[in-house]
Amino acid sequence: MIKYLEIYTEKRTHFVDITDEIKKLVEESAVLEGVCYIYVPHTTAGIFINENADPDVKWDIENTLEKLIPWENNYQHLEGNAAAHIKSVLVGTNTSIPILKGHLLLGTWQGIFFAEFDGPRTRKVIVKIMQG
Amino acid sequence: MIKYLEIYTEKRTHFVDITDEIKKLVEESAVLEGVCYIYVPHTTAGIFINENADPDVKWDIENTLEKLIPWENNYQHLEGNAAAHIKSVLVGTNTSIPILKGHLLLGTWQGIFFAEFDGPRTRKVIVKIMQG
Amino acid sequence: MIKYLEIYTEKRTHFVDITDEIKKLVEESAVLEGVCYIYVPHTTAGIFINENADPDVKWDIENTLEKLIPWENNYQHLEGNAAAHIKSVLVGTNTSIPILKGHLLLGTWQGIFFAEFDGPRTRKVIVKIMQG
Numbered sequence: 052m053i054k055y056l057e058i059y060t061e062k063r064t065h066f067v068d069i070t071d072e073i074k075k076l077v078e079e080s081a082v083l084e085g086v087c088y089i090y091v092p093h094t095t096a097g098i099f100i101n102e103n104a105d106p107d108v109k110w111d112i113e114n115t116l117e118k119l120i121p122w123e124n125n126y127q128h129l130e131g132n133a134a135a136h137i138k139s140v141l142v143g144t145n146t147s148i149p150i151l152k153g154h155l156l157l158g159t160w161q162g163i164f165f166a167e168f169d170g171p172r173t174r175k176v177i178v179k180i181m182q183g
Numbered sequence: 184m185i186k187y188l189e190i191y192t193e194k195r196t197h198f199v200d201i202t203d204e205i206k207k208l209v210e211e212s213a214v215l216e217g218v219c220y221i222y223v224p225h226t227t228a229g230i231f232i233n234e235n236a237d238p239d240v241k242w243d244i245e246n247t248l249e250k251l252i253p254w255e256n257n258y259q260h261l262e263g264n265a266a267a268h269i270k271s272v273l274v275g276t277n278t279s280i281p282i283l284k285g286h287l288l289l290g291t292w293q294g295i296f297f298a299e300f301d302g303p304r305t306r307k308v309i310v311k312i313m314q315g
Numbered sequence: 316m317i318k319y320l321e322i323y324t325e326k327r328t329h330f331v332d333i334t335d336e337i338k339k340l341v342e343e344s345a346v347l348e349g350v351c352y353i354y355v356p357h358t359t360a361g362i363f364i365n366e367n368a369d370p371d372v373k374w375d376i377e378n379t380l381e382k383l384i385p386w387e388n389n390y391q392h393l394e395g396n397a398a399a400h401i402k403s404v405l406v407g408t409n410t411s412i413p414i415l416k417g418h419l420l421l422g423t424w425q426g427i428f429f430a431e432f433d434g435p436r437t438r439k440v441i442v443k444i445m446q447g
Binding site: 084085086099100101102105107108110111112115116119141142143146147148149151156157158159160161181183 | 224226313
Binding site: 053088090091092093094119120124126127128129130133136137139140141143144145147177179181182183 | 372
């Protein structure tokens with residue numbers, strides 16, 4: 052089963068918690084054991100799994116990435132969003148989470164975040180759920 | 184087949200070689216061709232594949248990550264372990280390795296490391312082996 | 316189906332676009348729906364997905380990684396290529412792309428790059444295509 056999520060980001064850097072949407076798709080798939088693949092078909096965005104309890108964690112991740120890979124830094128790419136491409140490479144554009152008894156095996160504190168690095172934009176996330 | 188490994192880390196940052204445990208699970212699964220998924224259900228730890236011959240490589244990885252993402256750096260997250268969350272995002276919490284003829288297709292110098300960034304703790308790793 | 320690509324890199328850091336080779340393998344597999352896993356069995360190389368339209372993007376990624384993880388930086392590892400190991404850990408050695416109707420679900424601007432960090436060398440990439 053392959054499904055698409057549409058995501059509306061509101062800032063240049065915006066980490067959107069998509070955990071509930073992904074959980075719903077796993078439930079609808081009725082797959083009891085397998086793997087859920089999440090794939091971002093963009094070159095200036097990514098996907099990561101981390102804490103979704105304290106919003107300060109998101110802020111620290113965003114701020115540290117900005118310090119390491121500043122928006123302006125004498126890049127060659129003329130579109131002005133080179134930093135977003137580099138962050139996408141380091142954070143990654145896909146992840147895989149095991150499914151057991153119909154549920155994602157996320158840890159207690161884990162949430163799934165779409166990472167916008169060049170927003171605001173309308174984005175897509177591809178979710179594939181495989182039985183096995 | 185889904186199995187859990189329990190891992191005991193001994194320092195704040197501790198890279199634990201779990202290659203032999205994963206190989207054993209692949210052997211026990213009797214899967215001849217497929218994929219082995221390794222998933223870390225924690226938000227201050229990760230998983231990576233790299234050289235397990237010279238221990239200095241581990242030291243250089245640890246030390247460089249610490250320079251890039253220092254433990255103390257005016258983070259907002261009040262628990263004091265923001266750096267561990269950020270390292271987890273950059274290193275990643277999951278990996279997938281193909282299986283052929285009953286063996287992981289690891290390269291000659293590759294080992295699988297559980298990466299503790301906020302230890303010491305007792306941790307879990309989820310291993311899913313899928314035939315196909 | 317598991318296949319190997321052989322890749323010849325020409326510089327110390329060299330990002331080689333392997334999108335067409337991977338697309339060809341997906342076509343040959345005749346898998347209509349499934350997942351394509353790409354796995355790098357090396358410890359000083361990686362794999363990433365990013366823009367393959369403007370070559371300046373590659374240059375910015377290479378240059379920023381070099382600034383963050385300089386080739387010389389008082390590393391302990393005596394072989395002199397510690398930076399390549401660290402870049403491999405951060406960029407990652409594997410990726411998974413969903414397949415639908417016989418095609419990789421790559422985004423419009425996405426290409427697949429083998430990332431050499433310690434070349435020039437002859438390298439391998441393992442491609443596994445799973446139906447499901």
